[in-house]
Amino acid sequence: MAPQIVFVTGNENKLKEVKMILSPSEGEEEKFTLINQNIDLDEMQGADLEFIALSKCKQAVAELPKGQPVFVEDTALCFDEFNGLPGAYIKWFVKSMGVDKIVQMLAGFSNKSAQAVTTIAYADSEGQFHTFQGITRGKIVNPRGPQTFGWDCIFQPDEGSGVTYAEMPKSEKNNISQRGRAFAKFKQFLYAPK
Template sequence: MSHRILSGKVVIATHNAGKLVEMRELLAPFGVEAVSAGELNLPEPEETGTMFSENAAIKALAAAEASGLPAFADDSGLCVDALDGAPGLFSARWAGPSKDFSGAMARIASELDKRGATSRRAHFVSALVIAWPDGHTELFEGRVFGDLVEPRGQAGFGYDPMFRPDGFERTFGEISSEEKHGVDWQSGNALSHRARAFVTLASACLRRPG
């Protein structure tokens, strides 16, 4: 499959400050300038998809059409095995309008207790879509698996404090942003779901300057 190469200026189709910081840091080595949908005062489209990839495409296409620029969108969430994949697509909604992720993490713990669940296995999913104003899209996905623990740490955002990735004693809330979504470009290794999706995106659609 041939991929369209991205360069110049792009819109990050998010109003989430945490996601914007991560995406800007990931794009920086490629000389791509990023502006957010929030900074451009673009409206947030209704996310009516039934999969992460569908919602990412809705956001990316809306931002590309409104701005006239290529647009990135990430749709991501936490999927808990013992909760049949919840909160999943509704990860942000569990935090409510005030984005109270402390409450959302408490809700997950409560739901697990109600079910008498012994497993704390979970994974994060990230679907990254690039859309161009002419309607062309590219999709890339990444996942990271781990266990849920008592929330620890102030780094990251969302459900990071309760997620301990496989092979680590620290949670995403205790891991620095550089370690969480940094990429070893020689090996292609990355830790976070978003960084793993970005590695596949970069290999297909980005070129390092020089």
């Protein structure tokens, strides 16, 4: 039986997306089973996205049985005009303000450019930590598409056909999104011959 890897998340949409990205390619043998656990981790403060993800992963390791492979994923939305803010705090901005007010934050500025960044921190069964990061450039736009997944409806990637993440089919989004890119690196690492 394939070993289990724990993904620390309580977000069902995120779990579905990650399972899709990490599933074996055609003809590839399944090397692991992905399960999730909703562990309440401290939200680290800071601008260093790798530090935040590693800190969360270390907390998760302490909560799980010794030797249990585990990973956390942290996603940031960084506005160029605000020198990278809201960054790692975007989840809390969306929760407390909503996407319409986030768009309004940039109303007085011509620069709507942003980058979406996903950082994965993984602890293997030996207790070694590894990080993987994906970045997608784009711009902040008025909400378009379903408002069911964070800030997807206000981020229009530079690549693609001029639509927001929320307007894209999942397979198209996964090919160009910061999460898709970070997890592609992670998948390559997990499926590499050991």
